[in-house]
Every structure is written in structure tokens, then in C-alpha cells.
Amino acid sequence: MNISFQAVSKWETGSSYPDISVLPLLANIFQCDIDALLGYPVEQRKILDYDDRYKTDDYYWGTQPSNMCYEVMKICPPQRPLRLLDVACGEGKNAVFFARNGYNVTAFDAVELALDKGWKFAKQAGVEVNFFQANLLDFRLDNEFDIIFCSGALHYVPQELRQEIFENYQKHTSAGGLHALNVFVRKPFVKSPSNTKKGRYKWISGELFTYYADWLICSCDERIFDCFSGGIPHQHCMDTMYALKQTEDE
Numbered sequence: 614m615n616i617s618f619q620a621v622s623k624w625e626t627g628s629s630y631p632d633i634s635v636l637p638l639l640a641n642i643f644q645c646d647i648d649a650l651l652g653y654p655v656e657q658r659k660i661l662d663y664d665d666r667y668k669t670d671d672y673y674w675g676t677q678p679s680n681m682c683y684e685v686m687k688i689c690p691p692q693r694p695l696r697l698l699d700v701a702c703g704e705g706k707n708a709v710f711f712a713r714n715g716y717n718v719t720a721f722d723a724v725e726l727a728l729d730k731g732w733k734f735a736k737q738a739g740v741e742v743n744f745f746q747a748n749l750l751d752f753r754l755d756n757e758f759d760i761i762f763c764s765g766a767l768h769y770v771p772q773e774l775r776q777e778i779f780e781n782y783q784k785h786t787s788a789g790g791l792h793a794l795n796v797f798v799r800k801p802f803v804k805s806p807s808n809t810k811k812g813r814y815k816w817i818s819g820e821l822f823t824y825y826a827d828w829l830i831c832s833c834d835e836r837i838f839d840c841f842s843g844g845i846p847h848q849h850c851m852d853t854m855y856a857l858k859q860t861e862d863e
């Protein structure tokens with residue numbers, strides 16, 4: 614950065630601050646946004662972005678389940694009441710689908726408006742989903758699930774929290790249980806608007822699998838797809854993984 618070590622030392626001791634013009638460079642090096650560098654509580658502001666999307670009566674993410682749900686049903690069919698957790702469930706399209714198909718579903722999201730809509734959707738469908746409000750960054754599990762499902766939300770988790778969150782989720786998964794997860798990954802040749810959005814931390818290609826070295830990876834996949842959200846055509850790259858927890862003697 615062409616900054617003298619004396620200047621850095623002053624930043625470290627708090628006797629001076631970096632010039633405003635170097636903040637973007639610093640944020641880039643630390644893979645965070647400028648608000649985070651300045652100690653501004655980005656997580657709260659960022660989650661509230663969703664309030665606008667969820668205000669209307671229609672379902673922002675639609676009511677059709679994601680394709681991942683069908684894959685979960687193939688790997689862990691609901692032949693007995695399986696306890697499924699939908700992490701950052703949004704308006705509940707996947708949670709309600711699982712409940713309709715006989716899973717015992719718990720689902721959480723940070724945004725209350727999303728949960729209200731999920732609750733209404735479940736009511737219309739005549740099923741029960743245990744919805745609750747929580748922030749994925751600080752909420753940790755203390756009871757067990759057979760399936761943990763998370764679609765479209767793990768890019769809100771900064772790199773330094775991932776190990777801890779996965780350890781907690783893995784510890785609270787039953788033997789033979791399933792994790793079905795997807796993450797947006799960075800590819801230099803895929804330019805998407807969310808590359809620049811604050812509070813989103815894209816993953817490194819393949820990184821997701823590194824947290825599951827001692828699990829059975831049933832399938833993993835990386836795909837580039839077109840997206841039209843926000844009215845601007847762009848692309849994303851996504852890694853999707855289905856992993857089964859193994860016991861010592863398996």
C-alpha cells in the first residue's frame with residue numbers, strides 16, 4: 614500500500630487514523646466493508662435491507678420449493694418423522710414444502726416480516742412449521758436435527774465465523790444426518806452485482822467441502838447461472854453440497 618511502518622504504528626496505537634482514501638484498499642485486503650473497518654454494526658443494517666423486499670403481499674422468492682428440496686427427499690425420504698432445520702428460511706417456501714411432505718420442520722430467519730409470511734403460508738397449506746427469529750451469525754444450536762438445510766444465505770457469514778458455525782451445526786446433527794447447503798463462490802470471470810454489495814462474503818470455490826472432511830459427501834456441484842434479480846441481467850457461481858454425518862465405525 615506504500616504506507617510507512619511509522620504510519621501503521623500510529624494507526625495501531627490509535628494516535629492517528631488511516632487517510633480516508635486508503636479505506637477502500639484496506640477493506641479489500643481484509644475482505645470486509647468500510648463500515649466494518651469503522652466498527653459500524655453492518656449486520657443490523659444489512660439484514661434490514663430485506664424488510665423492503667418482504668413488505669409486499671407477494672412472495673419475493675416465490676412459493677415453489679428450491680430444487681435442493683427434491684434432492685433432500687431423495688437422500689433422506691421422510692419414512693420416519695425427521696427433524697429438519699431450515700436456516701435463514703426467508704418466506705418459508707422450502708420449510709413449508711418439507712412440512713407438507715412429512716418432515717418435522719423448524720425454520721429461522723433474521724427478518725420478522727419474512728417469518729410472518731412464512732407463518733401465513735404454512736397456515737394456508739395446513740401444516741405446522743416452528744418458525745423463530747434469530748441471527749445466523751450469533752445463534753447457536755442446542756438441540757439435535759436430522760437434516761440441516763440452508764439455501765442462499767451462507768454468504769452472509771464472514772470467513773472467520775464459518776468454522777465455529779459448522780462445528781456447532783455438525784455437533785447437533787444426528788448420526789447419519791444430512792446437511793444440504795449452497796454458497797455463492799467468487800470466480801474472477803463471473804461478474805455479478807453482489808460482488809460489490811456490503812455485508813456479503815462470497816466463498817472460495819471448493820471451500821464449503823473443506824468443513825466436511827470427515828463426512829460422506831453424497832454429491833457436490835459447482836454451477837454458473839443467469840440471474841435477473843434487481844432487473845439487471847448478471848451471473849452467479851454457486852457450490853452446492855449434500856453431506857452425511859458418519860459414525861466412527863462407518
Ligand SMILES: C[S@@+](CC[C@H](N)C(=O)[O-])C[C@H]1O[C@@H](n2cnc3c(N)ncnc32)[C@H](O)[C@@H]1O
Pocket residue numbers: 660663674679700701702703704705706707721722723724727747748749750763764765766769
Ligand atoms: C436469498 S434469501 C433466501 C431465503 C430462503 N432460504 C430461500 O431459499 O428462499 C436470504 C435470507 O437470509 C436471511 N438472512 C440474511 N442474513 C441473515 C442472518 N444474519 N441471520 C438470519 N437470516 C439472515 C434474509 O433475511 C433472507 O431471508
